[in-house]
Amino acid sequence: MGKVAFITGANQGLGFGLLQRLNELYTKEDIIYVGVRRTEEREKAIQSIINKGPKLEVLYVDVAKEDTIKSVKNTIVEKHGGIDLVISNAAARISPDIDNKDQVAQFVRTNNFGAYCMLKHFQPYLKENGVFIVVASSFGSLIHLKGHLHSLFNVETKSLEEINTIMSNYITSVKKGTATTEGWPEWINIPSKIGQVALAKIAAREEERQNANKHTSIFAVCPGLVDTDASRPFFNNMHEAQTPYEAAKHISNILQTDTTQFSGKLIQFGRELPWN
Ligand SMILES: NC(=O)c1ccc[n+]([C@@H]2O[C@H](COP(=O)([O-])OP(=O)(O)OC[C@H]3O[C@@H](n4cnc5c(N)ncnc54)[C@H](OP(=O)(O)O)[C@@H]3O)[C@@H](O)[C@H]2O)c1
Numbered sequence: 001m002g003k004v005a006f007i008t009g010a011n012q013g014l015g016f017g018l019l020q021r022l023n024e025l026y027t028k029e030d031i032i033y034v035g036v037r038r039t040e041e042r043e044k045a046i047q048s049i050i051n052k053g054p055k056l057e058v059l060y061v062d063v064a065k066e067d068t069i070k071s072v073k074n075t076i077v078e079k080h081g082g083i084d085l086v087i088s089n090a091a092a093r094i095s096p097d098i099d100n101k102d103q104v105a106q107f108v109r110t111n112n113f114g115a116y117c118m119l120k121h122f123q124p125y126l127k128e129n130g131v132f133i134v135v136a137s138s139f140g141s142l143i144h145l146k147g148h149l150h151s152l153f154n155v156e157t158k159s160l161e162e163i164n165t166i167m168s169n170y171i172t173s174v175k176k177g178t179a180t181t182e183g184w185p186e187w188i189n190i191p192s193k194i195g196q197v198a199l200a201k202i203a204a205r206e207e208e209r210q211n212a213n214k215h216t217s218i219f220a221v222c223p224g225l226v227d228t229d230a231s232r233p234f235f236n237n238m239h240e241a242q243t244p245y246e247a248a249k250h251i252s253n254i255l256q257t258d259t260t261q262f263s264g265k266l267i268q269f270g271r272e273l274p275w276n
Helices: 013-025 039-047 066-080 100-125 147-153 160-176 189-214 244-255
Strands: 004-007 031-036 055-060 083-088 126-135 217-222 266-268 271-273
Touching: 004 013, 004 066, 013 031, 013 083, 013 244, 031 066, 055 066, 066 083, 066 100, 083 100, 100 126, 100 160, 100 189, 126 189, 147 160, 147 189, 160 189, 189 217
Parallel strands: 004 031, 004 083, 031 055, 083 126, 126 217, 217 266
Antiparallel strands: 266 271
16 A cells, blocks of 8 residues: 655645655655645645656645644545654744734644644554654754743643643733743744644654554654745845755655654754753
């Protein structure tokens, strides 16, 4: 039986690079479900790829709407019984020109609660040797957070739902204007990325506890700096930035190794980044 993969946010940016790369690596026995949110981008994403082998099927998914994730899961599980690779890549953008109060809720809803819902619906259907990747960032490390906040993200003891509660409380703090005095960093991307990495670590912990014999891998990745519409407003010099395809290559290289060594970790360019 061929491999089955699902990528969210696959119509542009890193997600599209990942789609291009998987399209090269997979064979005609395999199928890639291409998760896109904006319907007008659906066909564009598919048509611009020269199909070198795998079947590509575009499915609508808005990760801020749990029912759309569930619907994709049902489609895939009914057809294939499970899934080999899930890449939770979709992410809302933020702008340095918009007050954090006005963008934090949508950002966390998409990037954190979205990643949670992806894990909730797909983790139970990972096939043997299946892989679940949360695209996060090197900013998703406790190194970037003041010490008194570290225990909120204790990945040894917390549940996925407890991380959601912490992120909900964080939204409230930002909206109330108390986040800075509570010690949270100014850039809302940092707590969000830490929350995402915590989800991957906790999901991997539970997977190891409950399904060790399935040899599945759940981990977070940082793609490094990638030249996309999302990153450009935050970095003046993009000369060093990778193209989405180049960044995707680093991630796909990981997939060609024994991925169980990465489970529960945050990985960049094939190496683990420290959590604290
Ligand atoms: N770029 C970098 O330098 C960099 C560095 C470190 C980490 N990352 C991480 O890499 C990931 C991808 O970043 P990127 O730079 O490629 O961003 P991007 O260019 O903004 O692409 C984001 C993708 O997510 C989709 N999306 C947004 N909201 C969605 C939702 N509610 N449901 C489903 N899809 C949604 C977008 O679709 P639409 O076209 O419909 O908006 C788009 O396809 C993010 O997690 C980001 O934090 C990026």
